[in-house]
Ligand SMILES: Nc1ncnc2c1ncn2[C@@H]1O[C@H](COP(=O)(O)OP(=O)(O)O)[C@@H](O)[C@H]1O
């Protein structure tokens with residue numbers, strides 16, 4: 001099958017001082033070249049942890065299980081040096097807060113140059129030229145002087161553009177983007193999203209876009225994966241999932257949106273509290289808040305099942321929902 | 326505001342600082358117990374001799390006139406003659422100052438060389454055996470008074486093992502270094518403990534910064550991540566601490582020089598206080614205060630070099 005990245009049964013347990021946190025549990029994902037996959041869910045559902053686990057960026061208290069296959073190799077067991085080559089050159093990463101992600105005491109030029117030095121054979125002049133080209137590419141004018149500046153001299157949107165330029169320096173085939181617009185002004189959010197989409201198609205790059213905004217998913221993603229309490233609820237082509245959900249949680253999410261098809265609406269909280277993930281439920285984690293719940297939802301864990309070509313859902317009500325839609 | 330403006334502003338700040346130091350030293354000397362003239366001439370001097378000396382010291386003028394005179398003399402580096410040694414104070418201090426400068430410089434080097442790598446190891450192995458061992462060792466260093474550490478070093482390495490001299494300064498550059506190693510160690514110990522603790526905490530604060538994860542995500546070598554992104558950022562705070570510690574290091578030099586019989590200004594200060602050698606005390610206080618405020622200035626400038634956010 002034509003896959004760039006394949007995540008199999010990914011699990012992340014944090015061994016914290018106060019006990020264990022089951023942040024990610026049994027997540028399967030696949031991304032094809034050039035594809036934009038949205039990973040959506042409420043805050044705390046494990047999206048960022050999933051993304052960081054893929055690039056093995058979590059710290060030592062994270063115990064990771066499963067496999068992350070990149071060109072046939074499991075990134076989770078790859079030796080450090082080989083992993084460094086995949087990071088940056090194969091898989092680029094951008095974070096939510098550009099101000100926090102850029103080193104405050106190094107110039108933007110140096111922070112781009114680091115990637116170029118690590119992954120390209122370019123000489124100093126070649127790297128300078130490439131750095132200017134990258135700033136042009138992400139829409140930062142006056143590149144030559146901007147390269148000498150420091151992050152605090154950039155505006156929020158410009159910082160996010162700079163972070164994208166750094167992540168793209170070595171031409172990765174996949175971009176992991178963790179809520180790349182959440183920290184920005186609303187007016188700038190659209191610009192950055194459009195920029196990312198343009199780059200994805202111009203550079204024939206794939207993207208895993210983490211967001212809690214269904215509107216963003218609707219307007220940008222080819223496929224979507226919905227997460228709840230560290231588990232995957234359903235995956236499938238964006239239009240199909242958003243128009244005819246086959247998981248009761250996705251259904252609730254969509255119903256919680258104000259108005260029909262409100263494209264830019266944020267997720268509204270569903271009645272009830274998100275579950276505690278220090279004691280994972282033996283059944284479906286959404287059961288306490290679910291209007292479709294059956295008795296077995298509390299005891300039995302719904303397995304991920306194919307419900308249509310390219311679509312899968314882990315919900316006992318998947319068929320009822322399909323009919324309702 | 327540009328960094329140039331900031332720098333000029335910072336440099337200009339030194340003027341009121343120095344003026345204030347001058348006022349404080351001048352006032353202190355006038356508040357010293359006992360009459361300077363009496364202590365210079367002894368109790369049996371004639372009235373005429375006292376009056377002459379008062380006039381030649383300018384003590385018959387108004388306080389304001391005396392202050393102007395004091396500043397003018399200080400700027401010219403003329404502090405009169407030492408009462409105890411009978412030679413110009415400036416010459417006396419010029420002989421002693423390089424000794425203390427070398428002692429403190431060596432102590433700083435030793436403290437940094439000890440603290441930086443160990444802080445790094447301790448932070449990377451936080452809460453595990455190496456970290457705990459390093460912290461306990463430094464805690465002992467931190468809580469031992471300098472004179473005690475000095476005496477222990479003296480009896481073990483000088484008296485017993487005979488690796489180092491028991492005191493003095495020697496002659497010739499290398500011999501000076503050889504003579505100053507033990508005192509510099511004694512002086513460095515608590516500073517290095519303070520630096521180690523501060524840097525360890527700074528590294529632990531930085532090591533989980535988002536920009537460190539972002540640097541890892543770029544696929545640059547782990548060594549670069551550690552040195553360029555973690556250590557460099559953590560060192561900014563520690564450099565400030567080091568600069569601010571120079572004052573207390575000079576205070577420690579007084580004790581160290583006494584224990585190890587090192588002929589520096591610290592020793593000179595102690596001797597002068599016991600001898601009521603006012604001109605020397607006055608000049609030394611002034612010079613040490615100026616040295617400390619210049620170190621603070623240098624610290625600020627170094628910080629500006631290390632941290633581009635300052636002064637913009
Ligand atoms: N280092 C950590 N130690 C313990 N718990 C963590 C750690 N990092 C994240 N978590 C927990 O994992 C869960 C998922 O977090 P995250 O992936 O950041 O959610 P989100 O979907 O909002 O991105 C949260 O409950 C969070 O508190």
Ligand code: SF4
Nearest residue numbers: 284287290297315316
């Ligand atoms: S499995 Fe049961 S509780 Fe979970 S979402 Fe589906 S219907 Fe609701």
Ligand SMILES: [Mg+2]
Nearest residue numbers: 047048049179
């Ligand atoms: Mg997140």
